[in-house]
Amino acid sequence: MTRKILVTSALPYANGSIHLGHLVEHIQTDIFVRFQRLMGNQCYYMCADDAHGTAIMLSAEKSKQKPEDYIYNIRKEHIQDFKAFNISHDHYYSTHSEENRILSEEIYLKAKQSGAITTKEIKQYYCEQTNLFLSDRFIKGRCPKCHEEDQYGDACEKCFHTYDATELKEPYSVYSGKKPVIKNSIHYFFKLSNFKDIINNWLQEGHVTDPVKNKLQEWLDVGLKDWDISRDAPYFGFRIPEETNKYFYVWLDAPIGYISTTKNWCDTTKKESFERIWKSKEYEIHHFIGKDILYFHTLFWPALLHVGGYQLPQKVNVHGFLTVNNEKMSKSRGTFILAKSYLKKLNPEFLRYYYASKLTSAIDDLDFSTKDFTNKINSDVLGKVINICSRLSAIIHKYGEGNISTIPSGAKNMLESIRSHRKKIENFYETLEFSKAMKEIMICADIANQFIDSEAPWSVAKSDTKYAIEICTAGINACRYIMIYLKPVLPNIVEGVEALLNNAPYKWNDLDTTIETQSIKTYHHLASRITLEEVEHIINM
RNA sequence: CGCGGGGUGGAGCAGUGGUAGCUUGUCGGGCUCAUAACCCGAAGGUCGCAGGUUCGAGUCCUGCCCCCGCUACCA
Numbered sequence A: 001m002t003r004k005i006l007v008t009s010a011l012p013y014a015n016g017s018i019h020l021g022h023l024v025e026h027i028q029t030d031i032f033v034r035f036q037r038l039m040g041n042q043c044y045y046m047c048a049d050d051a052h053g054t055a056i057m058l059s060a061e062k063s064k065q066k067p068e069d070y071i072y073n074i075r076k077e078h079i080q081d082f083k084a085f086n087i088s089h090d091h092y093y094s095t096h097s098e099e100n101r102i103l104s105e106e107i108y109l110k111a112k113q114s115g116a117i118t119t120k121e122i123k124q125y126y127c128e129q130t131n132l133f134l135s136d137r138f139i140k141g142r143c144p145k146c147h148e149e150d151q152y153g154d155a156c157e158k159c160f161h162t163y164d165a166t167e168l169k170e171p172y173s174v175y176s177g178k179k180p181v182i183k184n185s186i187h188y189f190f191k192l193s194n195f196k197d198i199i200n201n202w203l204q205e206g207h208v209t210d211p212v213k214n215k216l217q218e219w220l221d222v223g224l225k226d227w228d229i230s231r232d233a234p235y236f237g238f239r240i241p242e243e244t245n246k247y248f249y250v251w252l253d254a255p256i257g258y259i260s261t262t263k264n265w266c267d268t269t270k271k272e273s274f275e276r277i278w279k280s281k282e283y284e285i286h287h288f289i290g291k292d293i294l295y296f297h298t299l300f301w302p303a304l305l306h307v308g309g310y311q312l313p314q315k316v317n318v319h320g321f322l323t324v325n326n327e328k329m330s331k332s333r334g335t336f337i338l339a340k341s342y343l344k345k346l347n348p349e350f351l352r353y354y355y356a357s358k359l360t361s362a363i364d365d366l367d368f369s370t371k372d373f374t375n376k377i378n379s380d381v382l383g384k385v386i387n388i389c390s391r392l393s394a395i396i397h398k399y400g401e402g403n404i405s406t407i408p409s410g411a412k413n414m415l416e417s418i419r420s421h422r423k424k425i426e427n428f429y430e431t432l433e434f435s436k437a438m439k440e441i442m443i444c445a446d447i448a449n450q451f452i453d454s455e456a457p458w459s460v461a462k463s464d465t466k467y468a469i470e471i472c473t474a475g476i477n478a479c480r481y482i483m484i485y486l487k488p489v490l491p492n493i494v495e496g497v498e499a500l501l502n503n504a505p506y507k508w509n510d511l512d513t514t515i516e517t518q519s520i521k522t523y524h525h526l527a528s529r530i531t532l533e534e535v536e537h538i539i540n541m
Numbered sequence B: 001c002g003c004g005g006g007g008u009g010g011a012g013c014a015g016u017g018g019u020a021g022c023u024u025g026u027c028g029g030g031c032u033c034a035u036a037a038c039c040c041g042a043a044g045g046u047c048g049c050a051g052g053u054u055c056g057a058g059u060c061c062u063g064c065c066c067c068c069g070c071u072a073c074c075a
Helices: A020-038 A054-062 A067-084 A098-113 A192-204 A210-222 A250-269 A274-279 A291-308 A339-345 A348-358 A370-399 A409-419 A422-430 A434-455 A465-486 A491-500 A508-512 A532-537
Strands: A004-009 A042-049 A091-094 A117-127 A139-142 A169-173 A181-190 A230-232 A246-248 A283-290 A315-319 A322-324 A366-368
Touching (some): A004 A020, A020 A339, A020 A422, A042 A067, A042 A250, A054 A067, A067 A339, A098 A117, A098 A250, A098 A291, A117 A169, A181 A230, A181 A291, A192 A291, A210 A291, A246 A250, A250 A291, A274 A283, A283 A291, A339 A348, A339 A532, A348 A366, A366 A370, A370 A465, A370 A491, A370 A532, A409 A434, A434 A465, A465 A508
Parallel strands (some): A004 A283, A042 A091, A283 A315, A322 A366
Antiparallel strands (some): A117 A181
């Protein structure tokens, strides 16, 4: 049965470049997507830039651009970076779009109609220098409890006390450094508690892993608070319909970007009906997100979807953060790596493999260790896998004029044992246990190398060329299976193998077949070894 | 007593009651087809500490110690 799946990665914020952290998520998602397609499932991958909010407005101002131009350029750069890493988005759109405005308004108005929107007058700090209301993150001061300096408006990082921004001592605006004034403003709230049952039922249905479910259960038990979804002008975003000078908070229209991106893609390509994807149960919706935005995707998002008349997600997959050499990735620590810096020195396929070899379905953080990376790539990708291609094709061209023959009966066991890992690997890809999948595949590569070594076709060739080529034919078939296994992770390298072996693009079902009596091309390096120095060079470039 | 995650051979990890395992690194050997790669073998751990449950604990319970996240540019 062919499954129909729509997959998304969280929308990168259009206020900075893509870095190796973003790529954890996009590579994880892409491996899943490519695996589904390889299996013959209908799988579309949607993403977009999250283009609204105060931060973007201010960054645009700072660079003396209109926000529209600013986000246009960032998006262009994001698309380029993702493409370089072979991330196979079917569409990469923007939340600053007509479709997104219309859908956001629609969903909001439905929520309003259902009685889920309410207003409250709130007291908020206001910076008179910049004419901006200051959210918690944009105001600092002294903690009211322990008096620690330079604390944000929501909680103290020293004593963990949480408070209201207005309780801060000696507050100042992070924009101007000046003391802000308190101003009243009407804000619009989404009554999340109206959807408690919807969320709770959804949560019980196995759409998230157990640890995630436990975390969410905690939040539910504490009680669902109303969600502030409005911001005052000036703001870069969508105006709230039927109101003046009120804008949707960026987190309201951001996830709706998943839907509007699909809508734009459906309208443009006519490949599928938008309603069928988002409103029928024919499609499974799978979201991939980082642990920081779990709240939005598992509480607000199901509620918004429900009130908007859309189907709720089948899966919300949550991953951890990236650390670099076991430190938090940060500019000040000197552990920040941009996608662009990586690309200047290293093969993007290597990062895909490295992440795959470390990714699990858990929320654990993932470490990019320069030493470990170098070892793993040289040893697994080059030494174990690509080396099989390289050593066999050399013999085939030296002794067999570039033609493979038939698989000898003595090699059937070896091929069968490689094929016997198929179901396990399939299952590991499906359940996002990529590290386990890579381990299985490396076992297969070991089997192939051991076989080649024990049969020693290079010495057999001296007395029995025909049999030597048969051994190599078996070896090539082993190699081919391993490449099919790896295709979701290493699309480029595998494409090179398909070309080398004069084969059509592999599907998962090609694990049922063998190749015999045909020519193969001469081998050229599919990838090159790396040194620790090269890898270390990409940090803080 | 704020909450959560974790401490297993040099490094990175697997292992939820029954002879401690994998990858890498180190050392020795083999092969010479291959990108100093591949194959075989060896050394290396009282599984953070202390108690307890059990015929038996890395695995369960209790206490303690240590590290990390919950907080910036960030996902």
